[in-house]
Amino acid sequence: MFQKILIANRGEIALRVLRAAKELGIKTVVVHSTADADAMHVRLADESVCIGPPPSRDSYLNIHQIVAACEITGADAVHPGYGFLSENAKFADILAAHNITFIGPSGDHIRVMGDKIEAKRTAKRLGIPVVPGSEGAVSDEGEAKRIAAEIGYPVIIKASAGGGGRGMKVARTEQDLIRALQTASSEAGAAFGNSEVYIEKFLEKPRHIEIQVFGDGAGKGIHLGERDCSLQRRHQKVWEEANSPALNEEQRTRIGETCARAIADLGYSGAGTIEFLYEDGEFYFIEMNTRLQVEHPVTEAITGIDLVHEQIRVASGGGLSVRQDEVRFLGHAIECRINAEDPRTFTPSPGTITHFHTPGGLGIRVDSGVYSGYRIPPYYDSLIGKLIVHGRNRVECMMRLRRALDEFVVDGIKTTLPLFRDLVGNADIANGDYDIHWLEKHLAETV
């Protein structure tokens, strides 16, 4: 087992990883920018190293400084959290070259899944259902027209190097297609330095359903069920739940087993999430994230398994602590992402939190790095906490969520709490009747 883990992240996820390490009796080192000297993860860690000024590229993305911090403190492993360097294959390779364990998959697996065309090709080879579309990159108009006609309109043009919902264009006719191809390709070139694009069938009303998987790196793979993350705004997840209100037991088992087998065949190591769009009973692979997800606590709630413990165990060569036939799914869980944002316009609302009171009681978990008197720096993303509620079934979970939201107090800044108080009282949400467009439509109607 590791002696000392360096956490290359900030905010709630740095604290989340720190807690897991403490439980396992492992010493913790955190790195931080000058803007985060007062952060909770810095206060609670055994050691901290300031690695640079506020901009992420000079601190949390500065590989050289992070490796130096490992060497100074003698950390033997790095947990990257999510975002920042968590899906940076070069970072994983550099750590390996320094004999420091990256708590995550190999650089090669990160690289394959980081390229969307390569990822889709790999998924298909592993027997995972994919969205019908071009086999690889599409360069000329003739080929694009032929493929679009074959799969049928509407189609979506996506950037091979895409991310964060950028570089995508929908085309409903052949005329649209040529324009979409040109704009998507030039946008992708400008945003990602790679103008390669591909074509997919555009699904009109899908849900976003993702499968949590784990590999031990030695040919074993398991799945921990799904999360339904269909409630999104601008491709950003807002509310996530498990189980999905749309799936039955048989569908859950079937897609879960397909993913677990794929992970085993791939020889994958650590936590991963295989993301699908789901429509009319069919799953369509969109991408795989090779890291811990923001919404991992809903899976923890229904399985009772600490995913960060598992990540650390697997990375240290200790294997998975559970077999597939030992995994049980108990009850229902919902996570609300609480952002420091205006709940109507979603503009960031940094500033000082004058009062912070979190709900408690059975089935309530709050993962947050903030506290009363904490000043939110304006440099990073606006997530200030996650409320995760667990109940024996979805109805109980929703009742508990409503109560928890009533208790939650964040003063001094604007937050998205009012949005969740609105959602928890909505009939469509109560019925689990929503797709990936539901939230934006709802927001447009309620302004």
Ligand code: ADP
């Ligand atoms: P990114 O990596 O940029 O987030 P994804 O491939 O994960 O890109 O897609 C992001 C979102 O775009 C999806 O959650 C979905 O809302 C939409 N999308 C992607 N592909 C399709 C498709 N074939 N049909 C309909 N919507 C899609």
